[in-house]
Amino acid sequence: MNGNWIDIGTIDDIPPRGARCVKTPGGKIAVFRTAENEVFAIEDQCPHKGGPLSQGIVHGKSVTCPLHNFVISLESGQALGADEGEVRTIPVRNIDGQLSIMLESLLVAAE
Amino acid sequence: MAEKLVIIGNGMAPGRMLEELFEKAPGLYDVTIFNAEPRVNYDRIMLSPVLSGEKAYEDIIIHNDDWYLTHGVTLHKGAKVTEIDRHAKTVTSANGVTAAYDKLVIATGSLPFIIPVPGHQLPGVLPYRDLDDVDRMLEIARASCSQAVTPDLAEMRHKTERKGRAIVIGAGLLGLEAAYGLKRQGMDVTVIHLMPTIMERQLDPAAAYLLEKALTERGIDIITQANTKQILGTDKVEGIELEDGRVIEGDMVVMAVGIRPASALAKEAGIAVNRGIVVDDGMMTSDPNIFALGECAEHRGTCYGLVAPLYEAARVLADRLTGGTSEYHGSVVNTKLKVTGINLFSAGDFAEAPDREEIVLRDASAGVYKRLVLKDNKILGAVLYGETADGSWFFDLMKRGTDISEMRDTLIFGQSFQGGTPLDPMAAVAALPDDAEICGCNGVCKGKITSAITAKGLTTLEGVRAHTKASASCGNCTGLVEQLMSLTLGEAYNPAAVTPMCACTELGHDDVRRLIKAKGLKTIPAVMQELEWKTSCGCAKCRPALNYYLVSDWPDEYADDYQSRFINERVHANIQKDGTYSVVPRMWGGVTNAAELRAIADVVDKFEIPMVKVTGGQRIDLLGIDKEDLPAVWADLGKAGFVSGQAYAKGLRTVKTCVGSDWCRFGTQDSTGLGIRIEKFMWGSWTPAKLKLAVSGCPRNCAEATCKDIGVICVDSGFEIHFAGAAGLDIKGTDVLGLVKTEDEALEHIVALTQMYREQGRYLERIYKWAKRVGHDEIRRQIMEDADKRRAYYDRFVFSQKFAQVDPWSERVSGKDKHEFKPMATINYNQAAE
DSSP: OOOOEEEEEEGGGSOTTEEEEEEETTEEEEEEEOTTOOEEEEESSOTTTOOOGGGSEEETTEEEOTTTOOEEETTTOBBOTTOOOBOOEEOEEEETTEEEEEOHHHHHHHO | OOEEEEEEOOSHHHHHHHHHHHHHSTTSEEEEEEESSSSOEEOGGGHHHHHHTSSOGGGGEEEOHHHHHHTTOEEEETOOEEEEETTTTEEEETTSOEEEOSEEEEOOOEEEOOOOOTTTTSTTEEEOOSHHHHHHHHHHHHHHTOOOOOSOHHHHHHHHTOOOEEEEEOOSHHHHHHHHHHHHTTOEEEEEOSSSSTTTTTOOHHHHHHHHHHHHHTTEEEEOSOOEEEEEOSSSOOEEEETTSOEEEOSEEEEOSOEEEOOHHHHHTTOOBSSSEEEOTTSBOSSTTEEEOSTTEEETTBOOOSHHHHHHHHHHHHHHHTTOOOOOOOOOOEEEOOBTTBOEEEEEOOOOOTTOEEEEEEETTTTEEEEEEEETTEEEEEEEESOOTTHHHHHHHHHHTOOOGGGTTTGGGOGGGSTTOOSOHHHHHHHSOTTOEEETTTTEEHHHHHHHHHHHTOOSHHHHHHHHOTTSSSOTTHHHHHHHHHHHHGGGOOOOSSOOSSTTOSOOHHHHHHHHHHTTOOSHHHHHHHTTOSSSSOOTTHHHHHHHHHHHHOTTTOOOOGGGSOHHHHHTSEEOTTSOEEEOBOOGGGOOOHHHHHHHHHHHHHTTOSEEEEOTTSOEEEEEEOGGGHHHHHHHHHHTTOOBOOTTOSBEEEEEEOOGGGTOSSOOSOHHHHHHHHHHHHTTOBOSSOEEEEEESSTTOTTOGGGSSEEEEEETTEEEEEEOOEESSSEEOOEEEEEESSHHHHHHHHHHHHHHHHHHOOTTOOHHHHHHHHOHHHHHIIIIIOHHHHHHHHHHHHHHHHHHOOOHHHHHHTTTTGGGGSOSEEOOHHHHHO
């Protein structure tokens, strides 16, 4: 991949079953850490009404939006259950706890 | 005219007999029952789960009052029969009721055996036989493990360390279940047993060893080969002394050393009695108009104490009473121990003998022990410990006398290893023949269950229980019955009988709350493990609920799970539709002053807060604040003395007041002062859903107290306390809880009511919905009439407040959870464009 990996911090910066935000010129990205210490990054905007997904409750590999309880898969960005919608997923890399995200696609969004 | 059938005793056996009778020949008899216990027919097998707190009495009722009405049965409760007059054909009870019979059924059950050692008559020496015994045990357990709260925390902790002590004599099935239940109730428990190994009638020494070890690990002391010399104490039990001189202290002694048939009444009436009342294969006594059924009866020299054979006999008797000729030929019995987490099965005869062989399987690491005793290639007895899924299969082979020589090599591994049957449990159930017994207690075979499901269109477990009785007694075969329902109904079967909390569990909120207490579960992972959650870490529905239940039940021990809180309770502000937050400082009773208002004005200017709004609860709401600014906003508000108004909490929100007697010409009491006092007392407390209060100074009700969760209307003679109002999705005026005279009383009642709701409410259930569910009268009874209960609720609230009244804003200003309020990283254009 010829993208741009940008360092965002370490896995310890994110509480287990929690999330932190990364501010970018293209908008906020929510970076999640699951109970199993997997890390996912998605756009911090619920496809339903734009709720900040980073503020939701993290369970399994999904997050429930704090505004109207859409459940979003952290892996695919798809809304789960009966709801429809999708957020962009952002490539994230975890090398010995050092996290970086791939920003190539973001720039397109920022334009 | 219908013949008169009188039954002495209202236990499970006559209950079953009547069901059979009403099904075969409704209206044939005019039925009268005398019950020495003051209640309806309940499932005695389930007393142990009631003792351990895993079930309530209501859960184990077999026939409720409606059932007796529907079938036209006259039930005399609390009426012990003292005389049978066989010539006049009447029976008479101690409370003076006489009834004439054409046919009489004696079902007096059995009496617990009390060892007549010195001291056996002391208060606190109890048998374990009926619900009254369980109630008495629970009473002593509670009193001796006193949780009385004093204002002094150190003293309080000291007090909770005082544990009650129980001594159980007899390590049989009942004794061990009693021990386990009392341990669950927080007592220290010692079991005294005469024989070298426990449950020696059902277990061989190897299985007894494993069981003893498992119980010891659960904190139950077991002393075997111990003979009780005397029970110590002057006006109540204080302990026991063993023959070898050892003394064991205790607040109660439970005697579970056996039962004897209650046959005295029959004997006095001149009916033939040996150990029990002698019956023939038609359950008839020496008097052709009198039958005996249940534990009081002796059939072919055997008295049974387990439900399955009694139910078989009940069926025979019902048939005889309707003119049939069925015969009872005795039963082979099996037992299971109802101790959560211990799997134990035993059936038949497993003593060693020269002409017997045995097959043994041990897996020490898995704690599994299985032993089959064979004679002439037939199973004679089975003991299974740790892994009991094949118990009913072995039992079936045993009862049928199946020749097992073909499968001898793999027999011990169970059914799934036979004849290439796959390991899938569904396939194993599917493979069972139609006449295979599923429910041992009630003798229900597979074919009867599947045909009832199809013929009667049953789709729920309750329906199957109602029509077939399968899994309706001890419940151990519930899994099998459910598998049969799945097989028969496919997708149409939904096993959830109650509305589950969420998709992660089959359990409803009430079951979860009860089990958290009963099993002493103190973390979310423990709840999920013990209650078999279907997901690894729950979901956004169950986690906040579990977190609340644990905070509420274990205020001193439970560490709040931050990640299971909804965002508002995590960052102590209210999220708005654009992702900004609103902040509401606490204004006690809705009262403020110039300094506070100035501080608010300064904060609004400094942080350019776009909206300032007065709320319905008499507070000032600052809207549109960026999350990153929250700690700085709180810091400035804190300097002016503000704490969080908790306008975001499933907890105490606001106490709204009017100006009351200080200013108002109509005011009767200091409503403002009382409101402030209540708010200062109750702030910080978590509740199942938000809790809004109000105090009005007179019945003109300017604080709108009569649509609040809890409201007070001040009157000349005191304070009228209201509750269960609503003015949201639903609109509902409050109901009156009662009138009290002083402010102190008003506070105590309000706090007790809140605590009752905290302990019983389902998460997100507002007080008016909870009140509707449990009944307004019951709440009034507990809070207004039962001073002890009220005080206990009050004390528990006070205790929990010691851990709850911490201002979350100042904590966060001091740096707590600071990661919440900062982005993890900020990436600028240059970095991104590189």
